Amino acid sequence: MAARRNASGSRFNKNPLTLALATALMFPLGVVHAQDATEEDSQESTEEAAPTNTSTLDAVTVTGSRIAKSTFNSVSPIQVIPREESTVAGFNSTAGLLQSNAVTGGSDQINNAYGGYVVNGGPGVNTLSLRGLGPTRSLLLVNGRRLSPSGSRGAVGSVDLNTLPNIMVEHVEVLKDGASAIYGSDAVAGVVNVVTKSKFDGVAVEFQTNATQNGGGLETRWGTLFGTSGDKWRVSGSLEIYDRQEVTMGDRDWASDCPRPLLGRDDATGRYGADDYIDPTTGEPKCWGLDAGGVTINTLGTQYLLGRPGLGSLGYYGTYDPDNMPPGGFDYFNRWRPNASVTDGDLPGYEGVDLEGRTTYDPTMKRESLISPTTNVTGFLQGSMDLGVMGDAEAYFEALITRRESEQTGYLQHTVDYAVGSPLLGDLSWLPRMSAAPADGSTNGLPIAARAFIGWGLYGNRQTIDFGRYTAGLRGDLGSSWSYDGYLSYGRSDADYYTDNRLTDRIAKSYDVVSDGNGGFVCRDTSDGCVAAPVLSADVVAGNLSQAYRNYIMQETHGSTIYEEETAAFGVSGPLFDIPFGGTVAAAFGVEYRGMEIDDTPDINSINSNLYGFTSSTPTRGEDSVKEAYAEFEIPLLSGLPGAQELTFNLSGRYTDYDSYGSDDTWKLGMLWTPVDWLSLRASRGTSFRAPALFEQFLGASSGFANQSGDPCNDWGNATDTNSNTYLNCSSLGLPPNFNATNSITVYTQGGAETGLSAETSEAVTAGLVFQPEFGDGFGDLSFAADYFSIEVKNGVARLSGAQVLALCYGQSQAEFTAGSGYCSLVQRAANNSLTVTTGYINVARDKVRGWDFTTRYARDIGQGRFVANLAVTSFLEQGGQTLPSVEYKDYSGTIGAPELTGQLDLNYTIRNWRVRYGLDWVGSVESYSYYEKYDGVDYRPTYQMAIDDYFLHNLSLKYTGDDWSVTGGIRNVADKDPPVVSTGAYTTIGNAPLYSGYDYFGRTFFLNFSKEF
Known part of the structure; x- marks a missing residue:
């Protein structure tokens, strides 16, 4: 009887080869611990010096190829990460693992720190970008089949990593090479394949918690894994609940400390901030809490009027010299702050303030989300049955169902506009029109005499996203050596998103008032419960608004997004013929159809541009489909000869026909040459074709x-x-x-x-070597790999x-x-x-990345245990692009957010039931001075802090494995390292920390994982 297949279509014998040993054959990256690929009753004996799980390998399908082979050797570099590596590293979700530098090579990722920003996929989404080329150019598979996009709002186009299971994952395969000829569109920068456990009998439970030392961000995950099987069938699945609490700005000192421009360098100390404005009311540098000083709160705007300057304010004339001011110490101002001690001037009760003197910080900002909270419920079910017909056919199915409930808290500035002559001006009814403010729709078309800039306070976003992907297929043998696999898959993301919004039409109605007969005012039209805007006063400017007014103009708006994708695919693979002095030429052929549709319907107030001070949008609706055919050939030209232990070529091609953009073809040619047992050389070159995502269209x-x-x-x-x-x-x-x-x-x-x-096209080139010298007994096992990569996107969509x-x-x-x-x-x-x-969205000239991946693995027996070290370094030589042919191409590699160098070091020692791990994450030093000096001719060194030293994070963990249980505990960010500091005017920042996923915002975190099988 044929060996039973795993969920990804690979054929394993009952006891699969350990992933660590398989990886060592080709050494793409550090799988450092021998672990059984199915984790089924595979506990090591406590009397053995080191884990010794072994098995026999049949044909397996490795990411990057459609052809099953008897080794893990590949023409392209593949990184294999067993789930245990994720657990001992302290990750509490598959999303956390995939967004780590170990997978991304330092490329910035959209994670939960981006909750307050407009991102593709909506707030709360987590996406994966390989080589920094963006999520829409990185393909994510589950068991070799693509996962459909998920998210909210109109720009859904990538997989949301929140939809992935955790306890069910066996390992993750990462191909950092263009593979559109193998997998079709999206596989421009690389492919990630999440492989689930192929077979499990019994029940297992798991609990993990990650608790931060500095408060907030508590992560908990409860999971159960179950399965059973018979002679000709099997079924397994998992259910887990992941919850992460919010981290607010106030939970972290570095985030709650009000951001500073950090202007001017002190030559004596080298520190920045010498030219920061000193707030005379505090004697400290000015705090710019709102958009790095772009707006203000608790301030009144008017036409230029005479008034007393507030402490430190320069006014219109920009000087304190009384000879250059109007008589009496007055000056001209158009921004004012309440001050009851001022009794003269044009605005008694107010002092004049200038750009730097105005108020920009509210302590309420400390309650904004730094890391947004989420609750994810994920269920996964898979099964198969041997039918005994159609070539020993096996029918199989998969179902992945998730729900994400996430939310974000932000801060709002509000403005109340008072029209010329409005009774709401109260004692200031004489104010003339503001020269800088035209007629405004919110004041019913009347010119504005005064504008109160008010700190509204907090507002909320929340999302509920239900996602499901359902797959059914049939696979079997065609004769004795060829096999087939065909499946149908349907994915659907159904999102509801809610936002607290102020409505422009309600604000306008609140300005249209009449006297209530008691000295106050009411709305002229009260049919919808209208509440009159407040009469202008110092109390109102200070932000004290009635709750009735707030409740009237602020409403929760609701939009919905549906994204659907259906796939039908069929493929065959097997041997063609034998080559003298070589091996058996194998081939794979297949066809695929995909249909995609998006329907985003924003709230009617958004469609009608009725949201005050907030993004408005109209419906996004569209569909597309693609028909594809592919062929792949594996040609072992030479084998077992002097100077050619192996010489294999891989050639693949794909024809693609999009309903929207027409047809194109892609190809890829790869080579693997092993002249001697301890050295392999590999290279590949290929093209890609990517039609714009539905939201881009x-x-x-x-x-x-x-x-x-x-x-x-x-x-x-x-x-x-x-x-x-x-x-x-x-x-x-x-x-x-x-x-x-x-x-x-x-x-x-x-x-x-x-x-x-x-559509956009691209070309990818890789070239590398794998060096595995044999030093004899006692030295240990050493492996080294170096892989060059170059990906250039032409006519790219941006x-x-x-x-x-x-x-x-x-x-x-x-x-x-x-x-x-x-x-x-x-x-x-x-x-x-x-x-x-x-x-x-337009077609831009190009994006390009070039660099090297270096990986080293060393393992040896020490005492009664086994020591394994892994080192991985990514070195970017180029990360650049240009928006238009008429615009200069710019290379931004080495600037803040795009480091040239990143690395990870893992040191492990396993003895009997114990395993201790030390991990080091490294982001190389970055600076942006050279970039601006090269392209703009400006040296910002004396002005802005735009350089960051090497950034290191240390992690420790300890694992104990019993007969049917294990416990792992550890610390991430042992030194409680804060993110680095830059000038706010130079980059998007949180506080003074750059917004970049490679820096840790949680601080020292303790984690504990417990698992038990029954």
């Missing part, structure tokens, strides 16, 4: 806001290059030289289907940011700028100098 028009500091004309008069197009174009607008924008930039984004968006569009517009010639042509056709400047930018 059909994203409904959405609106967002960028900080006003992004206006190209801010302080244009002080520019050093007075001949630049930006200087000349800003000058032509008649703006004062010291102009500073006071309104956020509105950015509209839309899909590219209507603008001629086309979205121009609003800042890029503005730079391209203002960088045009004066003639083009004045005419409003070219990129300026996408930019509008209103009468109050507020900017509106329209952008979307």
Whole structure:
């Protein structure tokens, strides 16, 4: 009878080969501990010096090929990570493992620290980006079959790692090489295959908790694994609940300490912050809590009026010299802060403040989410039955079902606009129109006399996402040597997302008031329970708003997103013929069909642009389908000869036909040469074809806001290059030289289907060697691998940011700028100098990454135990791109967020039932000065802190394995290392820490894992 297949289609005998030994044959990366691949009653004897699980290997299918082989040797580098490695490293989820530097090589990942940012897949999503090329270019498989996207809002296009099981996982295979010819679209930067346990009899339970020393972020996971089997059938599954509590800004000192610009370097100490503004009210550097100082709270805006300067405020004239001020110590201000001691001037009860003197920090901000909370419930069920017909056919099925409930807490600034002559102005009814504020829709089309900038407080987002993928298939033998596998799969993500939003129409109604006859005001129209806006007062400016008013204008909005994907695939594989002095030529052929559909329906208030100060969007609806055919050939040209222990070529090709973008073909050629037993050389070259994701094609028009500091004309008069197009174009607008924008930039984004968006292509090259010398008894086993990689994406799909569009517009010639042509056709400047930018998805010139992966493994017996060391280092030689052919190509490798060097070191010692592990994660030093000096000709060294030293995280763990149970405990981030510090004006930061997934935000964390089999 044929050997029973595992869930990924591989054929294993009853006792599979340990993954560690299989990996050592080709050594892609450190699998450091011999572990039975199925973990079925495989406890090592306590009398043995080291684990000795062994078995016989039949044909297996390794990620990166459709052809089953009797070894793990491959023309492409493959990293195999058993689940035990994830447990002893302290990861409490498969998402945590996949987003670690061990898999990503230091590329930034979208994780739960991005809850307050607009990301593809919506808040709370976790995605995987290999080589830094983005989630849509990284393919994720479960048991060799692609997992469909999941998430919320209109930009769903990648797998959400929250949908993956944990206790059911046997190991993870990572192919960091382009493989579109094997797997189709998305496999541009690489492939990750999550392989589940193929067979399990009995019941196992597992509990793990990760507790942070500094509070918040407690992770708990309860899981159960179950299975049973008969002579011709088997079924197994798992159910687990993962819960992570919130980490707030206030839970971490480095995040709750208010961010500082860190301007100016002290030459004596080398520290930055010498030029930071010192707040005279505290004697400490100014705290910029809102958008790095882009907005204000507890401040009143008016036309320029005479008033007393607040402590440290310069006013319109920018000086304290009374000779340069109006008489009496007054000055002109258009921003004011309540101060009851001021009894004269145009605004008694208010003191004048300037840009640096205004209030920007509210202690409530400490309650914002740093790491957002989530609860994931995951169920997995798989089974098979031998039918005894159709070539010893086996019918199989899989079902993966998850629910994610996540939420995020953010902080809002609110504005109350008072129209000229409005009774709500109270004693300030005489205020003239603000020159910087035009007629505003929220005040029913009337010009604004005053604007109160108020700290609203906290608001919430929450999501509920139900995901399911269901697969049924049939596999068997065609004759004695060929096999077939065909399956149908259906995936569906059904999301509901909720956000606390202020509604523009309700705000407008609250301004339309009449007297209530008691000295107060009520809404003219009370049909929907309207509550009048507050009368302007110092108390209101201080943020004290009635709860009735808050409840009226703030409503929970609800949108829904459905993403569906259906797949039908059929493939055959087997031997073709034998080659003299070589081996058996094998082949695989197959066809595949995929249909995808997205339907995102935002809240009606979002569709109607009725959300005040928040992103609005219209429905995203579209569908696409693809038909593909592939062929792969494995050609062992030479075998067992002097100078050619093995010489194998692999050739694959795929024809792809998208309903949306037409057809193309991709190919890949690989070679593995082993001249002597201790040395192997491998190389590959291939192409990829990726049609844009559905959201890239059909994203409904959405609106967002960028900080006003992004206006190209801010302080244009002080520019050093007075001949630049930006200087000349800003000058032509008649703006004062010291102009500073006071309104956020509105950015509209839309899909590219209507603008001629086309598919992207890419080319990938790898070349490497595997060195496994034999030093004789006593020295131990040493393996070394070095693999070069180069991936270049051409005609790639990307979205121009609003800042890029503005730079391209203002960088045009004066003639083009004045005419409003070219990129300026996408930019509008209103009468109050507020900017509106329209952008979307386009085909860009290229993205490129190049570098090396180095891996070393050393193992030897020491005393009665076994010592194993693994070292993995990724070195990027290039990480660059350009948005348009007309824009200079820029290499950003080595800058903050894109390190050139990252590494991981694992040291393990196993003796009888005990295993101790030390782990070191390393992110190399980074700096951005060279980047700006090279491309912009500006040396920012004296101005901004834009350099970070080498960053190290130390981890320790200890595991004890009993007869049918095990316990693992340890510490992650033993030294309680904080994230590094940079200037807020240079990068997106949390506090002064750069927003980058390679740095730890949790701090010292203790973990405990307990498992038991019954």
